[in-house]
Amino acid sequence: MTRTDPTDVPRPDARLHFGVFFQGVNHWTIWSDPSSGSQIDPASFLRVARTAERGLFDAFFLGDGLRLRESEGGIHELDVAGRPDSITQLSALAAATERIGLVSTSNTTFNEPGDLARRLAGLDLLSEGRAGWNVVTTHNAWTGENFRRGGFLDHADRYRRAEEFLAVARAVWNGWAEDSVAGSVEARSWSVPGAVGRVRSRGAQFDVDLTPTLPRSAQGHPVIFQAGDSGDGREFGARNADVIFSAHGTDFDDALAFAEDIRRRLRAAGRAEDALRILPGTEIVIGATEKEAEEKARWVRLSQVTPAVALGIASRLWGIDLSGRDADGPLPAEDPVVARDKGTFGTRWVEDPREVVARWRAKAGANGWSLREAVIELGPQQRGHVGTPAGLAEKFARFVRHGAVDGFNVTPYLVPDGLDDIVELLVPELQERGVYRTSYTGTTLREHLELAPAV
Amino acid sequence: MPRPALRLAVEIDGDGAHPAAWRRAAHSPGELLTPRRQARVAAVAENAGFTLVTLDDSILPPGSGADPVGRIGAVERAAFVAASTSVLGVAPVLATTYAEPFHVSSQLASLDHVSAGRAAWVVGVEDDPAAARAWGRPPVEGSAARAREARDGLRVVRDLWDSWEDDAVIRSVATSRYLDRSRLHTVDFTGETYSVRGPSIVPRPPQGRPVVLAPAGLVPADLVDVALVGGATPAETGEAAAAATSGEGASPLAFAEIEVALDTPGGTARERIADLERYAPWTARPDRLRYTGPAAGLVSLLSELNGRVDGVRLRPLVLDEDLAVLSRLVLPELFVRRIAARPLPGTTLRTALGLARPLSRFTTEGAAALAREETR
Numbered sequence: 130m131t132r133t134d135p136t137d138v139p140r141p142d143a144r145l146h147f148g149v150f151f152q153g154v155n156h157w158t159i160w161s162d163p164s165s166g167s168q169i170d171p172a173s174f175l176r177v178a179r180t181a182e183r184g185l186f187d188a189f190f191l192g193d194g195l196r197l198r199e200s201e202g203g204i205h206e207l208d209v210a211g212r213p214d215s216i217t218q219l220s221a222l223a224a225a226t227e228r229i230g231l232v233s234t235s236n237t238t239f240n241e242p243g244d245l246a247r248r249l250a251g252l253d254l255l256s257e258g259r260a261g262w263n264v265v266t267t268h269n270a271w272t273g274e275n276f277r278r279g280g281f282l283d284h285a286d287r288y289r290r291a292e293e294f295l296a297v298a299r300a301v302w303n304g305w306a307e308d309s310v311a312g313s314v315e316a317r318s319w320s321v322p323g324a325v326g327r328v329r330s331r332g333a334q335f336d337v338d339l340t341p342t343l344p345r346s347a348q349g350h351p352v353i354f355q356a357g358d359s360g361d362g363r364e365f366g367a368r369n370a371d372v373i374f375s376a377h378g379t380d381f382d383d384a385l386a387f388a389e390d391i392r393r394r395l396r397a398a399g400r401a402e403d404a405l406r407i408l409p410g411t412e413i414v415i416g417a418t419e420k421e422a423e424e425k426a427r428w429v430r431l432s433q434v435t436p437a438v439a440l441g442i443a444s445r446l447w448g449i450d451l452s453g454r455d456a457d458g459p460l461p462a463e464d465p466v467v468a469r470d471k472g473t474f475g476t477r478w479v480e481d482p483r484e485v486v487a488r489w490r491a492k493a494g495a496n497g498w499s500l501r502e503a504v505i506e507l508g509p510q511q512r513g514h515v516g517t518p519a520g521l522a523e524k525f526a527r528f529v530r531h532g533a534v535d536g537f538n539v540t541p542y543l544v545p546d547g548l549d550d551i552v553e554l555l556v557p558e559l560q561e562r563g564v565y566r567t568s569y570t571g572t573t574l575r576e577h578l579e580l581a582p583a584v
Numbered sequence: 585m586p587r588p589a590l591r592l593a594v595e596i597d598g599d600g601a602h603p604a605a606w607r608r609a610a611h612s613p614g615e616l617l618t619p620r621r622q623a624r625v626a627a628v629a630e631n632a633g634f635t636l637v638t639l640d641d642s643i644l645p646p647g648s649g650a651d652p653v654g655r656i657g658a659v660e661r662a663a664f665v666a667a668s669t670s671v672l673g674v675a676p677v678l679a680t681t682y683a684e685p686f687h688v689s690s691q692l693a694s695l696d697h698v699s700a701g702r703a704a705w706v707v708g709v710e711d712d713p714a715a716a717r718a719w720g721r722p723p724v725e726g727s728a729a730r731a732r733e734a735r736d737g738l739r740v741v742r743d744l745w746d747s748w749e750d751d752a753v754i755r756s757v758a759t760s761r762y763l764d765r766s767r768l769h770t771v772d773f774t775g776e777t778y779s780v781r782g783p784s785i786v787p788r789p790p791q792g793r794p795v796v797l798a799p800a801g802l803v804p805a806d807l808v809d810v811a812l813v814g815g816a817t818p819a820e821t822g823e824a825a826a827a828a829t830s831g832e833g834a835s836p837l838a839f840a841e842i843e844v845a846l847d848t849p850g851g852t853a854r855e856r857i858a859d860l861e862r863y864a865p866w867t868a869r870p871d872r873l874r875y876t877g878p879a880a881g882l883v884s885l886l887s888e889l890n891g892r893v894d895g896v897r898l899r900p901l902v903l904d905e906d907l908a909v910l911s912r913l914v915l916p917e918l919f920v921r922r923i924a925a926r927p928l929p930g931t932t933l934r935t936a937l938g939l940a941r942p943l944s945r946f947t948t949e950g951a952a953a954l955a956r957e958e959t960r
Binding site: 160161171196205208217221224242248255322338340 | 606607608609612613614617618619622623643644645647650651652653654655656657659660661663664665666667668682683684685686687690691693694695697698699700714717718719720721748752753755757759760761762763764765768777778779780781782783785786787
């Protein structure tokens with residue numbers, strides 16, 4: 130691998146930003162390994178967050194899902210499930226960390242803006258300007274069964290609601306003018322008269338009238354993250370987000386094409402090209418040699434896609450219960466059953482299964498893959514980078530200096546010590562190449578991400 | 585049955601119980617909303633020997649409409665405080681008048697996880713119509729309807745805590761199963777105004793169920809661990825406690841609500857109250873005791889209450905002034921005289937309160953125990 134001459138690239142001074150995504154709830158977290166810890170014990174969250182902070186990461190991320198996934202007519206049993214409410218967990222981490230950003234994934238469909246904006250603002254104050262909000266939407270009535278509001282939203286309305294939600298949230302966060310709290314106990318009142326504005330909003334989704342309870346934080350208000358990859362999702366991100374948590378960070382050309390698409394949308398939305406950061410989610414598998422890294426990656430995949438996981442994924446694709454089959458044998462001979470969709474949620478296949486199965490058969494036949502190998506190679510993909518610390522550092526330097534990414538949101542496959550290699554081996558290599566900070570220079574998440582002040 | 589020594593709770597919202605308490609605070613007004621402030625007050629309460637802090641809350645800011653006072657959400661403060669302490673119980677106020685019970689359940693279960701079993705919940709009610717407008721929901725009008733929403737919310741929350749049995753995470757490598765779905769349960773709650781399916785998205789809390797505190801009479805007593813009672817005199821308070829904790833379906837414990845203003849080195853209780861009354865009145869309530877005077881008198885009052893109630897919740901006039909006196913002069917005396925007990929390190933809040941850890945009502949054994957209770 131040749132070293133990129135930093136003067137030849139569009140962004141010679143670019144620095145890589147890392148976040149860590151404590152996932153829970155999927156089969157990418159290997160729970161079967163002896164070193165795998167609790168997914169709910171606060172010590173696990175603290176260990177990951179502190180490791181990330183030691184590695185000068187920008188942010189620690191928590192996910193969200195408002196109903197347990199189901200398959201085969203019952204709760205899905207094979208994967209990690211059960212996790213804490215993210216703002217509650219992050220408020221605890223605010224007391225136990227110093228610098229790292231704390232990002233909550235919170236849903237705009239099953240929350241109300243006055244309440245959620247207030248909770249996020251509280252986290253932002255408790256962390257002295259380190260809060261972020263990953264804005265997600267849901268439309269299905271199945272999730273709505275857990276809520277008094279029920280499943281009330283059309284698919285097309287989910288981003289409309291999210292956009293209106295965000296507008297109300299921003300109004301709540303900006304409701305207190307700068308210096309709106311009395312400077313001394315002798316003042317006329319606790320808040321400066323006239324400095325706290327009431328928020329009145331009547332739109333298609335919300336009819337709200339409230340007095341915000343909190344002033345702005347050290348970073349103004351929480352940083353907005355967005356992950357939707359659909360056209361609507363990208364538009365929403367380009368208009369509203371500070372950070373896009375994308376799915377395009379493995380292949381350089383794909384990453385660059387995505388970044389350019391976002392920059393186009395930013396211009397169209399009247400925002401500066403560098404108004405947001407693009408942080409694709411990625412797994413990072415590190416070995417001392419390329420061969421060792423490849424072997425480790427193979428172990429990771431086989432541990433993630435156990436025979437039972439492979440059969441579960443294939444059952445959902447085929448629409449047939451394949452649980453008795455041999456996952457390490459050939460693909461099932463049957464054709465997929467298309468019409469079936471009885472109560473399989475949170476794990477559903479979106480494409481036409483007949484087309485998918487035909488593609489799988491062709492590729493498995495050509496490569497001599499078993500069913501399990503086909504699931505690994507062709508099933509739900511965990512995007513990742515595999516290599517030596519030096520090799521990965523060269524590769525990431527190229528990605529960031531060409532503007533294909535601004536960094537990565539790392540998804541550890543082991544909890545809680547899955548970040549150790551990255552922090553101890555990869556970060557120093559990146560620092561040596563001048564593409565990673567050597568100390569925190571700011572105190573807020575917005576500063577870590579090199580974003581413009583909040584508006 | 586004789587009651588063991590008193591357990592002590594203290595309300596730490598804002599700067600104190602008086603609406604103008606911030607005027608006598610030892611910090612600038614804005615400091616109230618900093619993490620340092622939360623951690624400091626919690627440390628003082630924990631070191632003093634309180635078993636529990638409660639944190640008042642509402643979607644509406646405290647203070648009058650034209651003069652709002654800042655307030656961070658109680659769950660966020662409680663989680664932060666839990667991570668800054670090791671023995672202290674933390675009890676945010678949450679109302680299910682408008683909030684989603686599913687979220688309330690997740691938040692409190694998570695608070696119990698982050699605190700390793702020190703979480704509690706003070707069941708609240710949003711009775712101001714402005715809260716409905718802030719939530720963007722139709723107002724729940726009338727005390728009966730608000731009590732219904734409090735009751736239904738509490739039922740849903742408790743059932744969701746029970747919806748994961750304790751051993752639902754099995755991590756069975758041999759069968760490739762992380763969970764045992766037979767140990768997870770839908771709650772299938774259907775009330776008058778909504779339904780909730782479940783199960784929870786958070787594994788069962790370390791205490792099984794976080795401790796539930798509620799004003800006596802607000803929600804069915806059998807759903808409450810600690811009834812908050814009051815009266816104009818110690819005798820009346822004792823009667824209220826006896827009423828709340830005896831008979832079928834009673835709450836196991838009762839705590840008396842006491843407002844306290846103590847003599848401090850910087851001024852007597854009367855002087856300090858008079859100072860604050862220049863700004864706002866501190867209206868007495870018939871359902872709370874109020875003690876004003878020297879520390880020794882409060883020790884006598886609590887001594888008188890010992891045996892009649894299981895604990896007290898103190899509401900200090902000004903936290904920065906009264907907590908110091910409580911720490912130095914009141915609590916040490918109570919502990920020496922065995923009028924009150926401090927929590928032991930490494931125990932859950934339930935243990936500190938002498939409450940058993942409940943089985944999930946959905947376990948085979950839990951269902952049997954429930955059936956026994958119902959037929960008793």
